[in-house]
Amino acid sequence: MLLAILLICVLLPTSAALAQSSDSGRHAFVSRCAGCHGSDGNGGELGPAIAARVPSRTDExxxxxxxxxxxxxxxxxxxSMSDxxxxxxxxxxxxxxxxxxSGPVRTTIPLTEGGVVDGLVLNQSALDLQLLxxxxxxxxxxKSGGRYRAVTSQADWPSYNGQTSGSRYSPLAQITTSNVSRTVPKWIFSLPNTSxxxxxxxxxxxxxYVTSANECYALDAGAGRQIWHYQRPRTKGLVGNAAGGINRGVAVAGDRVFMVTDHAHLIALNRFTGALxxxxxxxxxxxxYNAxxxxxxxxxxxxxxxxxxDEGVRGFIAAFDQVTGKEVWRFWTAPRPGEPKAETWQGKGIAHPGATAWLTGTYDPELDTVYWPTGNPSPDLIGDDRGGDNLYSDSIVALDAKTGTLKWHFxxxxxxVWDYDAQETPALIDATWQNRPRKLLVQANRNGYFYVLDRTDxxxxxxxxxxxxxxxxxGLTPEGRPIIVPNMEPxxxxxxVCPSLEGASNWYSTSFNPATGLYYVQTNDKCGVFTRTPMEWQAGKGFMGGSFKQAPGEPAQRILRAIDIQTGSIVWELPQTGAVDSWGGTLSTAG
Structure with missing residues (x-):
């Protein structure tokens, strides 16, 4: 009864079961729980095993x-259960x-600094121990002699981009140019049955906390030891990226871990036990929809x-109460007919517009503003039935964090019609711009251009x-609008067309280092062939409107580039060897 089940399972007790024991607790378990979780609590056809999980839950x-x-x-x-x-x-x-x-066992651990800590042993080796x-x-x-020493992280990485600014910068300085070549793996943890x-x-x-589709692991970051593991079945019949097993991580706040499921649910887990x-x-x-x-x-x-x-859903960004899960606000990234900006969708394409918000946004607490990138319009490679700009696809939308009200968009x-979505992290940077302090937003967009915006307006x-x-x-106009070359549609x-459909960059992370003033981004020098294929939207089917491939006879190149945010100039670049099929991003530090 502790995790999700797909069907409501309430079995009425048979007279035989009732006759076997006068134990009312057993009777309650048989009548309410055993049909799903098994008569011994180790899992049944419709429910997961719970026997090993009960000790970590309080009576409350x-x-x-x-x-x-x-x-x-x-x-x-x-x-209606009585007390x-x-x-x-x-x-x-x-x-x-x-x-x-045996499942978790209770113990008392003596500490090197004096005193003891009581609780359940979740995992243990000769050198370390993880205790609830x-x-x-x-x-x-x-382990330190006959006692134990409490440890924690020297610095946290509390969200997808480290901090909510999206800069992927760490102030830690232990790793430097003089010692980085000597770094070696401390531990390796394998996630079984994952892509x-x-x-x-x-x-x-x-x-x-690390995830794959419908799974979250809590690990001792210093030892790599598993603390808890949450898992639910993958959704059968799903279409989209989540069907391939993709999940990009969690958010943590207070005692809760938040993650999306493959079938577009949002869940909250107890940070210490993994309980749903x-x-x-x-x-x-x-x-x-998928997530x-x-x-x-x-x-x-x-x-x-x-x-x-890529499957023709209508995109949105939504906010939920961390305690209850209740939806607080929702901003639709594409209008319905008759709504504001519907005039930017001319034709029947407005019915299946895309413009999803599948990558993590950023947040400025001083302005109390959320900045979220949006995806391509649908179908990706055919624009015949969606004349106009197709707002708010391929955009940054700045939203009031408390209400979801739109402040501005770009x-x-x-x-x-090339799948050049804006799903690249928008980094928030406070810097001097043309001799005065300014709040900036920068992005190396998939379309091949680097942008600097004033994030206040x-x-x-x-x-x-x-x-x-x-x-x-x-090129771009003085307002930043692209000057389209004719006859470049699929x-x-x-x-x-250059860049290819994968883009000059993509969702993989970028980093801004305040010490150097440089923005680091993995880039793709690659051209592609875009082919349109007329199609109608269907549930359970893709809706790209075509296909793509690398331009024949034109080798691709993956290049790490450092961009001066003041000028947009490339200060240095590092070409990489091998096939251009990796998706790793960047991180910069103070070292």
Whole structure:
């Protein structure tokens, strides 16, 4: 009864079962729980094993779970259970044992600094121990003689981009140019049965949280030892990127970890135990919604979006209460007919517009503004039925963090037919600009241009080509609008366009270093052939409107570039060897 189940399972006790024992706790378990979780609590056809998880839950946790259930996950509530029956059921489930191992055991650990800590041993080796204390916190311990020393992280990486500014910069200075060549792996943790990982690990108080689709692991960041593991079944029949197993990470706030599921639900887990606290459906996956991005914790809210832009969903950014999961606001990134900006969608394409918000945004607490990048319009490679600029696709939208109200927007690629979405992290930088302090937003866009905006009002300050070859546009206007080259749309025969559909850059992380004043970005010098294929939208099907391939006879090149944000000039670049198929980004430090 502790995790999601797909069907409501309430079995009425048979007379035989009732006759076997007068134990009311056992009777309650048989009648309410065993049909899904197995008669021994080690899992059944419809529910997961719970025997090893009960010890880490308090009586209050279990009481709340029994009486409130997890409706969004399919677990029924039993609000009519009496206090006496609840108490008997709690006592009974605490007597369940895993089929293998003994489950968490209680112990008292003497500390080197004096005193002791009591709790449940979650994992242990000869050198380290991970304990869920009676204070309901995780204690990371290292063996020191006959006692243990408490440890934690020297610095945290509390969100997808480290800090909410999106700069991916660490002030740590231990790794320098003189010693970086001597760095070696400290530990390796393998995630079984996963595809290529695209997650950024998040570290808070020495605990690392790393994900794949519908899975989250909590690890001792110093030892690589598993603390807990949350998992739910992958969704069958799903379409989109999440169907391939992609999940880019979590947000952490207080005692909670937030992540999206493959079928566009948002869930909250207890940070110390991995217990599911709440779950909310953001959108109907049967209509092609899916989700891959790491949420962003903003004040008392958690903000996120979904994937599905290549499948013709209608994009949105939404904020949810961290405690209850209740939706607080939602900003739709494409209008319905008759709504503001509907005039930028001429034709029937407005019915399946795309413009999803599948990558993590950034946040300025001083301005109390969320900055979120949006994706391509749908279908990706055909614009015939969506004449106009197609707002707010391929844009940055600046939203009031408390209400979701639009403050301003900037669109990089109006009427995109090359899948040049704006899903690259918008970095927030406070710097001197033309001899006065200014709040900036910078992005190396997928379309091949580097942009600097004033993030207080969205004003365009600078745009400069950073890709070696751009053929779809011949520059930018003084307002930052691209000057489109005619006859560059995808064709039935195939049209060569630079950059390729993967973009001059993509979702992989960028970094700004305040000490150097440089912005570091992995780039692709690559051209592609864009071929259009007429199609109609269908549930359960892709909606790209075509296909693409690398331009024949033109080798691609992956190049790390350092860009001066004041001028947009490339200060240095480092070409890389090998196939251009890696998706790793950058991180800069003070070292």
């Amino acid at each position: 946790d279990l009481t709340s779970l029994f009486k409130q259930g997890l409706p969004a996950s399919g677990m029924p509530a039993f609000p 006496a029956e609840t108490g008997e059921l709690i006592r009974y489930v605490r007597g369940l044992r895993p089929r293998t191992g 204390g009676d204070d309901r916190s995780i204690h990371l311990l290292r 290529r990982l695209q997650a950024t690990p998040v570290v808070v108080n020495g605990v690392m 606290l709440w779950e909310i459906e953001m959108a109907d996956w049967h209509q092609n 891959t991005g790491a949420p962003l914790a903003v004040g008392r809210l958690v903000v996120t979006g979904t994937s599905g832009g 669109q990089f690629t109006p009427h995109d 969205g004003r365009f300050l600078l745009g400069k080509q950073y890709a070696s070859n751009i053929t779809w546009a011949r 064709s039935l025969e195939g049209k060569r």
